[in-house]
Amino acid sequence: MTAAPAQRTPSWRRRRRRAVLWGWLFLTPLVVLFTAFSLWPIVASWWYSFFAWDGVGPPEVWVGLGNFAEALQASSFWNAFWNSFVFSLGALLVEFPLALCFALLLNSVLLRGRNLYRLALFLPVVATTAVIGLVLAIMLAPVGGVVNEALLTLGIVDRPINFLGDPDIALPTLVGIDIWKGFGITLIYWLAAIQTVPKDLYEAARLDGAGARQQLVNVTLPVVMPIAVVIFLLTFQRSLNTFELVQAVTGGGPVFATDVLPTYIYRYAFDAEMAAPRYGFACAVGVLFGLFTLIITLMQSPALAGRLRRSAS
Amino acid sequence: MNKKHGAGDLTRRSVLLGTGVVATTAGCNLIGGSDPEPTSSGSGTGGSGVELTLALVPDPPGASEFYRAQMDLFEEANSGITVNVIENPADQQLNALELMFQQGEAPDVFRCQGTPALTRFAERGWTAPLDDLVTDEFTARFAEGSLAPASSGLHYDGHLMSVPLVWGDWGPTALWMYNADILAEYGFDAPPATWSEMEEMARAITEEGNGQVFGLHPDRLDLMMYGSAPYGTLPNLDLTTGSPHLADDTLVELVEMFRRLQSEGVIIPGWEVDGASPAFSDFAAGRFAMYPSATWHVAEARKLAPDMNLKLAPIPVPDSGRRAYSPRSAAFQPIWSMSSESAHPEESLLLMDFLASIDFYRAYYEEFGSFTASQIAWEDQARENPDQAGILDVSAETLRTVPNPQLLAEGAEDFWAAITGDPELRAIDVAKDAVINDVDFRPLAEGIDQRVEELLVDAEADVPNIRDLLTFEDYDPLADWTRSQ
Numbered sequence: 001m002t003a004a005p006a007q008r009t010p011s012w013r014r015r016r017r018r019a020v021l022w023g024w025l026f027l028t029p030l031v032v033l034f035t036a037f038s039l040w041p042i043v044a045s046w047w048y049s050f051f052a053w054d055g056v057g058p059p060e061v062w063v064g065l066g067n068f069a070e071a072l073q074a075s076s077f078w079n080a081f082w083n084s085f086v087f088s089l090g091a092l093l094v095e096f097p098l099a100l101c102f103a104l105l106l107n108s109v110l111l112r113g114r115n116l117y118r119l120a121l122f123l124p125v126v127a128t129t130a131v132i133g134l135v136l137a138i139m140l141a142p143v144g145g146v147v148n149e150a151l152l153t154l155g156i157v158d159r160p161i162n163f164l165g166d167p168d169i170a171l172p173t174l175v176g177i178d179i180w181k182g183f184g185i186t187l188i189y190w191l192a193a194i195q196t197v198p199k200d201l202y203e204a205a206r207l208d209g210a211g212a213r214q215q216l217v218n219v220t221l222p223v224v225m226p227i228a229v230v231i232f233l234l235t236f237q238r239s240l241n242t243f244e245l246v247q248a249v250t251g252g253g254p255v256f257a258t259d260v261l262p263t264y265i266y267r268y269a270f271d272a273e274m275a276a277p278r279y280g281f282a283c284a285v286g287v288l289f290g291l292f293t294l295i296i297t298l299m300q301s302p303a304l305a306g307r308l309r310r311s312a313s
Numbered sequence: 314m315n316k317k318h319g320a321g322d323l324t325r326r327s328v329l330l331g332t333g334v335v336a337t338t339a340g341c342n343l344i345g346g347s348d349p350e351p352t353s354s355g356s357g358t359g360g361s362g363v364e365l366t367l368a369l370v371p372d373p374p375g376a377s378e379f380y381r382a383q384m385d386l387f388e389e390a391n392s393g394i395t396v397n398v399i400e401n402p403a404d405q406q407l408n409a410l411e412l413m414f415q416q417g418e419a420p421d422v423f424r425c426q427g428t429p430a431l432t433r434f435a436e437r438g439w440t441a442p443l444d445d446l447v448t449d450e451f452t453a454r455f456a457e458g459s460l461a462p463a464s465s466g467l468h469y470d471g472h473l474m475s476v477p478l479v480w481g482d483w484g485p486t487a488l489w490m491y492n493a494d495i496l497a498e499y500g501f502d503a504p505p506a507t508w509s510e511m512e513e514m515a516r517a518i519t520e521e522g523n524g525q526v527f528g529l530h531p532d533r534l535d536l537m538m539y540g541s542a543p544y545g546t547l548p549n550l551d552l553t554t555g556s557p558h559l560a561d562d563t564l565v566e567l568v569e570m571f572r573r574l575q576s577e578g579v580i581i582p583g584w585e586v587d588g589a590s591p592a593f594s595d596f597a598a599g600r601f602a603m604y605p606s607a608t609w610h611v612a613e614a615r616k617l618a619p620d621m622n623l624k625l626a627p628i629p630v631p632d633s634g635r636r637a638y639s640p641r642s643a644a645f646q647p648i649w650s651m652s653s654e655s656a657h658p659e660e661s662l663l664l665m666d667f668l669a670s671i672d673f674y675r676a677y678y679e680e681f682g683s684f685t686a687s688q689i690a691w692e693d694q695a696r697e698n699p700d701q702a703g704i705l706d707v708s709a710e711t712l713r714t715v716p717n718p719q720l721l722a723e724g725a726e727d728f729w730a731a732i733t734g735d736p737e738l739r740a741i742d743v744a745k746d747a748v749i750n751d752v753d754f755r756p757l758a759e760g761i762d763q764r765v766e767e768l769l770v771d772a773e774a775d776v777p778n779i780r781d782l783l784t785f786e787d788y789d790p791l792a793d794w795t796r797s798q
Contacts, residue, residue, distance in 0.1 A: 056411055056437060076737055141590055142582035143527070143600050159524065159578075165585030167750055254585035255746045267736055270408050277408070278734065 042290075049284035054277055055269075067284030077285065079256060080264035081292065083171060084240055087260060088296075090175035091239030095186055096232060102183075103190030104216070118191070122184035129181065133248030136177055140164055164250055167257035174249060174258050178242050186235050193227035194220060233297065240293055261289045363660045368399040368413070368420035370406050373609070379680050387667045394660050407433075414439050419652045421661040422668070425475065428466055428719050429733055431647040432726070435469035441653040442472035446666055454671055454687045456481075459644035463720065463796065466643025475647030476669040478677070480684035483608050484646055486708040487536035487639045489629065490596065490610060491603035493622040495526060504603065504626040508570055511603075511629045512579075518602050519579045527581035530604035531571055531748070532592035535741040537605050537628055540639045540711070541567050543790035549732060549740055549765050552716055555784030557765035559740055560758035563636055568744045568754040576751045585749050597621060608708075611700050612682035625703035627711045637790035638713035643720060645686060714793040722782035728772040738764060 049067055051059035071077045102121065106114045124132065139146050142160035151157045163173045197220055205215050221228075243262035246252060252259035252267070269282035367384065371377040377400060384396040399420060401409040407430055413419050414437075425434050434440050452460055459481065462468040467475045491504050499518045505511035515528030522528070538544075542561040543553050551558035574580050581601045583590065593610040595601060597617035605628055614623060628639075649668045655661045667673055674685035682701070684691055695701035719729055732738055743761055747754035772779045788794050 054433075055408075056415065074737070138590065143524075143595065144590075144598065160582060162582040162585070165583050165749075167585075170586070250586045253587070254749050255742065270405070271736060 045283040045286050048280050049287050051280040052278075053280040055279040059280065063280070067281045068288065070281065071285050071288055076256060076259070077261075077264065077288075080252075080259045080261045081289075083258060084242070084260040084262075084289075085296075086171060087175055087178060087242050088236055088239045090179055091182065091186075091235050092232070095179045095183055095239075096235050098179075099183055099186035100190050103187055103194055104220070106187070107191060107194050118187070121187055124181045125184040127181075129244040130248040132177070132181060133245055137164060137249055140173065165254055167254050170250060170254060170258050174242075174246060177249070178239065178245055181245065182235075182238055185238070186231065189227075189231040189234065190224075193224040193231065196227065197223045233300070236297065236300070237293070261285065265289070362393050362395060363657050364395045364397060365422065365655075365657060365660055365664055366397050366399060366420040367664065368401065368406070368410060368423040370403045370424050370426075371400045372403055373613075373681055373683075375680065379677070383667075383673060383676060386672075387664065390667075391660070391663055394663070396664065410434075414652075414654070417654075419654045421655040421657060422649060422651050422664050424648055425650045426648050427646060428643065429729075431467075431469060431475050431650065432719075434650060435474050439653055440469070440474045440650045441655065441658065441661075442474060443476065443651060443662070443665060444473055445662060446476070446669070447473055451666070451669070454669065454674075454689065456644070456688060461644070464644055464714075464717070466645045466717075466720065467647050474650060476649045476665055477645035477686035478648040478668075479646065480686055480688065481643065481645040482641060482708045482712055483684050485539075485639050485641050486608050486704065486712055487533065487540060487628050488606045488608060488611070488704065488707050489603060489626040490606040490614070491624055491626065492596065492599065493624045495599065495602040499602070504624065505629045507629050507632045508567065509632050512570060512574065514602070515574060515579050516577075526599065527601040528579055528603070529574065530581050530584050530592050530595065530601045531575075532584065532610075533605040533607055534571060534744060534748075536607070536639065537567060538564060538740060538744060540628060540635075540637055541631065543637050543715075543788065544640065547732065547740070549738060549761065550718075550783060552718070552783070552785050552788050553790070555780045555782075557762040557769070559743070559761045559765075560755050563631055563633075565755050565758065566631065568747050568758075571744075572748045572751060572754065575748045585745070593617070608704050609683060611704060615682075615700055623700065625700070625707055627707050635791065639711050640715040641712050642715055642717040713791075714795070715790070716785040716788050716794050718783050718785075722779075724776045725772070725779055725782045727775065728768060728779060728783075731768050731772070732765060 048059055050062060050064060052061040052063045052066075053059035105111060106118055106121075108114070111117075140148070140163040142148055142162045142165065145160075147163070148157075148160040152160065162169065164170050201219050201223070202215055205219050210218065241262060242260055243266070246258055246260050246263050247266065250258045252263040265282045265285050268278045268285065270277060367380075369376075369380060371380070377398075380398055384398060387396060388394060406424060406426075410420070410423055410425065419439065425431055425440070431440070447460070455477075459465060460467070460473070462471050462473075465473075466481070467473055467477060489504055495518065496502070496504070496514070499514075499521055501514055501517075505514050511529070518526060518528035541563045542558070543551055544558075549557055549559055551561070571580070581595065583595075584592065591610075591613075592604055592606065593614040594617060596604065596606075596610075597614045599618075599621075611623070611625065614621070630636075649665060651658070651661050651665050669686070671687055671690050674687040674690035677683065678685045678691040678694070684695065684701070684704070692705075695705060718725060722729075736742070738761055740758075740761065743757045744754065746752065747757055769779060776782070785794070
């Protein structure tokens with residue numbers, strides 16, 4: 001009780017001030033880079049979204065909310081928005097739980113060669129998306145593609161499946177590829193989460209007679225739940241921003257059946273066939289995309305927080 | 314405690330000192346370090362040498378090596394000039410150029426392809442007039458009259474702003490490419506001349522092809538669309554009336570035919586997306602018999618299948634007879650421009666002259682098989698090559714000059730920017746929508762017509778006579794159009 005006031009001497013304050021200054025000094029590079037390459041572009045895109053601007057010179061033609069109104073009234077915007085949302089649904093409903101199952105399996109010391117399996121599942125994450133897209137497009141081709149040849153040979157189908165050319169199948173196909181491509185990173189998140197569970201909790205549970213299922217339900221899941229919330233949001237964010245895969249494999253086709261908001265924005269901002277890019281409009285769509293992402297994330301928060309509280313209790 | 318604390322401070326100082334040394338060293342490198350390959354034209358090199366920057370798109374495959382070799386020849390012929398080549402992917406070239414101009418690092422010479430792009434750059438004052446190039450010798454390199462400002466496609470505001478790379482008819486020529494052996498195998502000894510013949514042959518081949526060979530690939534359906542009505546530069550506007558007319562009966566008939574063939578599985582599946590396998594690749598593999606094709610596909614297919622019985626013919630016409638020809642809207646497509654901000658305009662002009670030289674055109678033709686802008690460089694050789702002679706014959710038979718409102722309708726620039734700047738007004742996408750999703754084309758086309766009409770009404774507020782500007786009453790879609798008509 002008497003030590004605390006004694007610590008707040010001028011020399012203590014000096015040391016503390018210096019420590020804080022050192023902290024800020026080391027933070028400075030991050031703050032500068034974050035401001036220059038993240039914060040400034042975000043804020044600038046808000047400003048540009050109020051202009052009809054082709055990206056050259058200062059924006060001068062103020063259109064107010066015109067770009068936003070145009071986007072919100074365009075069926076193509078909502079088509080791209082829905083497709084982006086479908087990518088997220090696929091990731092959250094399939095990738096997220098499936099990666100947990102695989103993580104539990106690959107975390108087991110009884111599984112031989114588990115590092116090899118982990119490597120195999122993680123490889124697609126580090127593979128170049130454009131190359132993956134190219135190879136898969138060749139493999140999935142309806143005429144001459146190895147997948148269809150195999151399906152036909154095995155008698156599973158009687159005519160080739162047009163995986164990427166059929167508007168009804170192209171989007172699920174891309175979602176499947178996206179899940180496969182991103183599966184490894186979600187798996188690693190889950191593995192890291194599972195490995196934070198203290199061993200003595202399992203030992204105590206076993207002493208209490210808990211079986212494998214009870215250990216999973218009463219030990220593993222409650223402990224990893226706080227991290228699961230983070231994994232959930234990371235998976236959601238990653239899947240919502242799918243761009244390279246769609247651009248490389250279908251370019252948003254056929255007839256915009258796989259168009260997602262990032263490719264929609266890209267088309268208006270950078271399409272070489274357009275006489276003049278519409279950066280202002282593309283920025284407005286980007287702002288809307290950000291807002292919708294925020295809203296959807298916030299909508300998930302109460303549910304996730306509730307689940308978190310329940311697991312904690 | 315004090316000693317320990319002091320040690321801590323010393324460690325931080327060491328870290329800071331180390332960081333400072335590294336930063337200073339890096340800074341010195343950035344500031345004073347030599348850049349072995351400066352890329353900015355504005356920087357110059359000092360001394361006797363001049364460095365130029367050429368920004369291009371390395372296509373077709375092998376172009377990187379070709380351009381480097383050509384630049385080496387240019388440097389040999391122009392001692393003291395070094396050309397640094399910057400390559401950008403085709404779909405990023407214009408954006409990359411814009412960034413370079415905005416950052417004050419514009420290339421001296423750059424590829425700026427197509428009338429809309431040239432207009433965009435010229436309007437901003439980024440392209441330098443090339444009028445000094447135009448001598449009798451220069452003009453003689455190209456077809457007679459093709460450099461006339463009103464119709465060259467290379468001029469802006471009366472000044473020559475670009476030099477071409479390929480033959481003017483190379484792009485608009487629409488070919489019907491077919492594998493004569495496949496046709497013969499299924500009982501046909503000639504390509505289809507009409508749409509109904511095309512449909513009949515495609516059905517027969519696909520039916521008997523048993524999933525291994527298909528009758529048809531609609532690769533360049535857009536080229537067929539252009540030739541089905543008097544459209545000119547965009548299939549959204551009837552140039553004889555100046556009115557939107559995508560819902561033209563003949564065009565509807567064409568798209569509905571493809572829709573029918575698609576829904577019945579006659580067309581080879583997989584064409585719907587521009588994926589890994591381009592049409593010429595499947596064609597060379599013998600997976601389908603015939604398709605509407607761009608000119609450059611011929612050489613690519615031939616490379617993949619040197620012994621294939623590849624033949625060329627005009628695109629089939631409606632059963633009721635031809636309504637229009639493939640439109641030639643300018644003598645050339647602009648490609649190479651020179652920067653108005655070049656620090657070395659004289660040397661840059663030399664490079665422009667080199668890119669428009671007979672030697673360069675001949676080398677490009679010999680390397681890639683594409684007809685270049687100067688017919689002198691390749692015409693004799695092309696006549697001896699059956700594929701290339703086929704292209705020339707089809708082109709002569711099916712291409713006609715049309716009025717080009719983008720060049721002629723002064724005052725309608727904003728309307729053209731609006732109509733070409735909206736991806737949702739692309740006629741080919743609407744047609745593909747109908748074909749792939751199996752929906753009626755006419756209502757979709759009428760929707761586009763309505764939106765183009767709205768753009769026209771908007772444009773009338775600023776340009777009351779815009780419809781007159783877009784109307785060429787003397788235009789006969791079955792004849793070459795000239796201004797004197």
